[in-house]
Amino acid sequence: MKAALFEYVRPSTLKDGLQRLAEGQGTVKVMGGSQSLGPMLNLRLARPKVVVDCTALPEMRDVTMADGVIRIGGAVTHAEIEDGVFPLLRGSLLQTVAAGIAYRAIRNRGTVAGSLAHADPAADWVLTMTALAAQLELVSSGNKRMVHMERFMLGAYTTDVAEGELISAIHVPELGDNARWGYAKFCRKTGEFAEASCCAVFDPRRGFARVVVGALDGAPQALPAIAAAVAESGAMPTRADIGKALEAAAPGKDAIDRKLMTAAVLRCLEQVLGKEKTL
Structure with a gap:
């Protein structure tokens, strides 16, 4: 067809x-x-x-920073972030995530705003931007507003974008030099959407700690108890504690789903506790 x-x-x-x-x-x-x-x-x-x-709009094709916030134009592609085209994103969590999105052919064309607007629950940017506490710049012919990522995705394939609006940019807080992060996902085969995923960001400079799981039935869900425990102790939480947090965040999942989700959280936190990285 x-x-x-x-x-x-x-x-x-x-x-x-x-x-x-x-x-x-x-x-x-x-x-x-x-x-x-x-x-x-x-x-x-x-x-x-x-x-x-919108792929040729100059207002949506750049990456800049002001007052500690990185503005990523909505038409920036996954491949451009992966390839380090923009110095502000080199060596970052975003570069790592971009390199693992689908296949290179898709990364060459796919855009950050396009992925967020589609709002697939298993998408990488939906999870990552939630973990980073990003804000989305939504514009129309007569208005411009900022929407926090946690309020943007209303459900699977459903967002807060109103008629006549588009996502012109994504605003991401710059992480401190001693910030740590991790990203893990499990797919049936390389390039497919995730069956379970987790993103964690810890930034002592801002007192910011967040662990978020994705690939759910709707929007990504934070695990605040796990984030607080890791930030306070610097130690890996137990499987039982992770299981309890996941049950609260995503009730009703079967044993296989819970096992995959727990493994994603553990692998993500192993990255966090293993070595330092920056945005």
Whole structure:
């Protein structure tokens, strides 16, 4: 099956793109790398009258920092982060995560904002940005607002993006020099979506400690008791403690799911406690 007929628009400025979104009144779809939207168009799960391609917008193609916050343009690709194109992200958690997303062909085209907007529960950026306490910059033709990642994803494939809005950038707090982080996921085969995943970030400079599990039925869930225990003791929590925290965060999971989730948390924390890294 192929996509239903639509008009393809590739604006040269964010202002023009937002104007086309406003004019569409619900008949327009925003395209990032098209790694999610493309299959949906071909399967006719999405039938927009207009597709607005945001990959060339200069306002969404850069990575900058101000006041201790790194701003990542929404149209930055996974491969660009993986390859260290932007100095601010070299040697970072984000670079490590980007290198493990799907396959290289997908990383070449897929964008950070596109992945977040699609909001697949097993997606890497959904989990990572939640663990980093990122904020998303949502813009429309007449408004701009910031939404914390924990309030952005409302459920599987459901977000707080309103009609006429798009994710123009992701704002991530810079980590201190002595910050530690870990990322682990289990897939049926390399390149597939995760069956279980975990991301942990500990930044003593900000008094920040977070352990988050992903690949759930909805949005990623934090394990605050585990994060607090690790931050206080610097020791690996027991499987029993992890199991108790997972039961509270994701009740109803079967034995296999719990085993995979526990293993993901343990492997992630082994990275945290093993060596120092920076954002």
